[in-house]
Amino acid sequence: MKTEERRVIRLSEYAPYPFRVDSLALAFDLDPAKTRVQATLRLTRTGTAADLELDGEDMTLVSVALDGETLPADRYTAGDGKLVVRGVPDAFTLDVVTEFAPAENTKLEGLYVSDGMFCTQCEAQGFRRITYFPDRPDVMTRYTVTLRADKAAYPVLLSNGNRIEQGDLDGGRHFAVWEDPFNKPSYLFALVAGDLERVQDGFRTRSGRDIELNIWVEHGNGPRCTFAMESLKKAMKWDEDVYGLEYDLDLFNVVAVSAFNMGAMENKSLNIFNAKAILADPDTATDAEYEYVESVVAHEYFHNWTGNRITCRDWFQLSLKEGLTVFRDQQFSADMRSAPVERINQVRSLRGRQFPEDGGPLAHPVRPDSYIEINNFYTATVYDKGAEVIRMMHRLLGAEAYRKGIDLYVERHDGTAATCDDFAAAMADAGGRDLSQFKLWYSQAGTPQLRVTETYEDGVYALTIRQHTDPTPGQPDKRPLHIPLEVGFLDRTGQPLPVRLEGEDTAADSRVLELREAEQTFRFTGLAEKPVPSLNRGFTAPVRLVETPHTDADRALLMAHDPDTFARWEAGQQYAVDLLLKMVAARAAGSNEGPDTAAFVEALGSSAADESLDAAFRAQVLTLPSDDFLAEQMAVIDIDGIHAAREALRRDIARAHGALFRRLRDTHRAAAGPFAPTAEGAGHRALANAALSYLGLDAANAKLALEQYRAADNMTDAMAALRVLNDLDVPERAEALDHFHDRFKGDPLVLDKWFSLQAMSQRPDTLARLKDLMGHPAFSMRNPNRVRALIGVFANANPVRFHAEDGAGYAFLVDRVLELNSLNPQIGARLLQPMGRWRRMEAARKALMTRELDRVLATPDLAPDVYEIASKARAE
Template structure:
């Protein structure tokens, strides 16, 4: 078993492996009471290792060692040492073959790492360090090997046997058993190994690559999900075509497989040629999944497929370089999603996640650079900083270089490092070499934690027709990092004249204007930019398209924000102006109980609701009020209840003033005859359900009837769950209970829909109090072993239902702490991720922070605390 004593691992201490494994031959004997794993490793000394190493060290975790053979000779006691987490073999030759046989118990593996069973199916999750739970191995990403895998199992129970690569041999065995052998021709690290064995339905399709090769596409699901694979398959083919057209990357094997698994700690895993997905991230039908689920599935399928090159063919040297593959691939899937839908809406969604959650991470006790300098438990560093901020760093390189030079750089990167395990420096160097740009200072984005703050001041010289901008950057201190250096920041902006038109922008000394949007490059603590030929004072549109993951402080007036909402040609900044206006109004009500809602916000929303010529997808986003989580993130000493009630007052005032406009909007957005996930149809359903939710929020009787009718007549899950959510969050208690019961009876046999049902209740600020959440945990459909169920109840309550979670008596905090302690024994990864709502206790007013701190302390006091939870709790409580 793994030890609970944490050890800090440092990037500065990295050294190349002493031994390399050229080939791995695996044979799995799968039984109901366990699995026997025969591993044959072709090992040689690493010529790049520093200093001779006489002893071979292999990682292991929760393994029962049965035998060890060195070059065919069985080793006896005293000729090797089994320490549980390490297998030590002294005095090995320069090249040799090591055979190890281990016994494991997948049926008892609640951690869901390595080989485990889910709904009677064998499956694996080896990233980051799960392969050591299968057999002894140098389990690190810079040991890349070719794998041949033979799987043996009962044919009736497990007719489908899958692993990486191509199917090269199969046959029957005695006793009703059978085998399949898979061979992967490409070297890969152990974290990309995969195995699946089960009674599954196979859905097949084909894809013809740009060079004319036919690729066999397969999706494997349980029989009950056989009708839910079409969207994922179509998404896969779109992703394959897009990667060829945009990056020139063609798929390399003869077969590409996806398997849906109910019990999975993550969203999906990019194992070479055999992607394993959380069922919620691959299964979809219009009747049972929402628009958001369809879009999420398309993005995740694309993400995992794109990893074939940005993560598999070129992988990370060590786990400190995790963003090398994840940041780059999130950038790629984000651009793909933008091309498949609305680029502006996609940018708004990405920025919302960053500003609400990643900025909070940057300001919390677990703040770390995109390339961390140290960690105790690598599972804790699958964070928004690694993924989302890492993607923004790649996006900034794309902005600075332009699309053509960026493509040239990515081509060079893939060509130069194919089949290698490399670093973020290697990625940036390829971009430098291809473009001729010096990105030395830009590398600080990988090294420094925290969110830069840009403070902008301006003045206008009417006589000289000069508009002057002064921009200062600063980066707050974070744990272990102070006195940070200025970073290289692409700062996109535009200037609007009095009629709302973009002005052509010419900097002082330029002979001609350089376009209406300029990307200024900030490299010093302070810059002064002078724009000439400006004949009246403009309204600045700053950080267009969210050109960098930074905060911008500028004193826009409410009239200026209204002006930008109406006229800015940059869709992102139109939305951002509306968010800033709403934040300002909500903050005013937070500080003044007798204040009324500014009529300018009402008029702005009315204009949006009735503007049928505008991009309706953008309108739907602009009508969403800032979330409570974002308002808390903008506050110091946040008082959750005051923020919640102020936002509620604004929402109710808007819904009351706009009742007729909302009803008219609802009636205009009639359901399409056939369900499609187009930007237009998604926007229409979003507006329709937003209008319904606002009207139900104020207890409108006519809206109540419309909601009940929509709930019972809906032909797609977006509209049915939209009506259900609106009723659950309304004052109509009897309707709430009846529709919840009806929904469950209709969908109780579909686990993914039941997860929606759980989440709607746990996240409800009206009815989702702690007592209701405890009742959900006792429901027949809840399963403590299933991470999705835990996320949909406990995660939704603590992460979304902020008013009830942050009750001032601290009951919500202690409930979460008790849940973490319980899960720490069975699934430390999920337990650790549930810690996040408690970690920023210093952010809140004293009446909340004391309860949060005490809850964390109660977790810290648990005997045998896992490394996963230990690291987060101790860093959160550190002085």
């Protein structure tokens, strides 16, 4: 397709579909080589269009019939992704028969075969690869689905809703009929057919209804579903207790598949999961993976109301369901685990994934204005920043008014396709707040930067806060946002001070300031001395504090005494950022006199040794800001300087606290006890392994890491030991990696870890090893998990080797993207995104990155997914 033919879809062009689909009956004759689908649509005209236009791709049209009469060829046109039926009546029935080969569907969109099992992925626009239909989220209807297949090969036949009939057919085939009583858009359609093991349980709702719960997996994986099932039941109860939302059917099915482009999909009553988001046991899953399973299971279940019962009117409103549901699963995880540590993890993710997106060529608002390929907008901005927008609403309104807003939103929009404006209106009406300026968070891209200065005179302390957002593509001029910012005060001994705004009678431990202008000054009274301000407590708003009045001594005090746990961690992170950037600058200037690290190292050790603090929090304290986060603080990114500075500071910490780290490792390994997937045990393991990571900087401790690997009774401790060995040039590394491979070579999910370890190694031979691994019998470019584990990890988690001075890392990535262009362009486009950072690289790397992007754009027949990312990434 030529570049000029690529159609840009714009929010401003939205128009309702001119027909109502009153019902849809689908009949599938399933065969990997040739599946036939008969779709029967009952339609009623609601607009003025004379012709019916339906979406459809990558299939053969067999026949079209209107009200039982087969249409002649001059009554319809099929091509360019559309079926147009001319001159339809006001109300009619349309029968469409299509055929396609699911086994050849490497894009994994629509209906495809995964390890001998039929499954679907219809979000965002996969349904159009199954049959001709108005494949848009605002067209909702009731589905009746008949599945027919070989009984021996596919004994399990599943779809949405309730199974109302089943039986045997001639020739060793059988059938099942499913009916979904709720209207839904086409992206929520699902079917699964295969030979699967069932793990069954139940849940009684608060109204006394019994729900049948099933998790369907490949045979032999049943025992690894226990944690996912328990997570599902916890999520169902939590949603009743916290949001008052009860499950609405009598059956809930979950299916785990091995080849899946996403993490999971919330299809009504038939969730389809990437197997890595379901399967977990101590031998194969780390603590982080247990938490991931718990979070994803909850997220997809919560979509039943925030996504399914109320869906989005158009794909520009994607964050209506995803941002809200991410916030809900974050609340759930905070209640299940350590709330402060969960918040730290969320902010780490936001800064590592979304802030770079906001500051680069792919920046877009939470509610985008336009797209070429909607799959490219399943982004950190839509999900994670979208969740932060909901969190800010929650903070501005308060928990009680927020809950009233949710109730009002459900009351107004249940069973409909809604917009972000609809949600904001419900919140504003329930909370009695004007959110018109706040809604700029939906339409304005970029991360706001705050500069905070202070004055103190005659007992009055003043904070002046300036907000600024840099230009982003298509948005050169930015307006001031409505920003909530929680602040607290400490005295010079670390004791909390009251926060009282000038003119108010009451004081509080902290106060949420509301910024609405480009510059505002807030005055506080009742203070006998100038306080140390604690800013953006709990990360109230997703902003960058680029200037604050804090000294190093202030940060050390906040690290030790701030009553807000997140703010304690943040003080340490900002202290480390300032120190590391000074080290980078000194190295760039050729100076041997870098900043003195002793005070920071001492403060870090004090926090790590503080037994009054949660072990999981102390593990977070010991983790320095990432290379990527440091890069975001620099106008011109110094890849090598950042890495050198970070490693130098880690070694300073390791030398200063070797005895402490040995003690922490030993005592907290013991405190963790026999493995159980609990937050407490995970915290002890996290701290013990953080200590091991510092000890492992000395190659003399390689045997210590190997001993831990050999003795580990759980995957968390085994992987921690392997990560230590992974960067070392010692014989213990090869011994451990070879043993791990031989032990788990038959388990695809665990083998992904083996591939990822080598992809993230800092060793100079990493890229050569990656090329060798592409020839490994277990590697396949057709498996998204394997591609992400090897190529995605290299590009996103190994900046030193990916950004090698000779450009070999860039060329390797682009070769793989071009290979995926025809196989699975959705995955290829996502892999390409790190190339968009070229503008902030020094001249040599900039030239190498742009050369590779030009190579992508010069390739004939680029898929829309890849073209959109490459063209935006390359734009000057």
